[in-house]
Amino acid sequence: MNTFLSKSEIVELTGRKQRQKQIEQLAAMHIVFTIDAFGWPKVLRKTLESELGAVNSSSTRRNTFLNDDELFLG
Structure with a gap:
């Protein structure tokens, strides 16, 4: 399994094809x-x-939010 989602998985996740x-x-x-x-x-x-709740036994789920200065908006 790859470390990053594939381009097709990102398309499926977002419903968008354009970067x-x-x-x-x-x-x-x-x-x-x-x-x-x-x-x-x-x-x-x-x-x-x-983030979507697939937690294994050795980790705990936490909410992670970006500060405005960390958010990439292009």
Whole structure:
């Protein structure tokens, strides 16, 4: 399993195919992401799983929110 979601998984998650629209949707969903060298959003699989409640026995779920200065809006 890859560390990051694939492009097709991000399309499925956001419902968007264009990278700028994906970025906007991820920000609206409060999902933590970064931007790769080509301008595409990258989402850590582990972060998304914990945000959506897929918790394993060795971790605990916590709410994570970005401060306004941490939020990438393009």
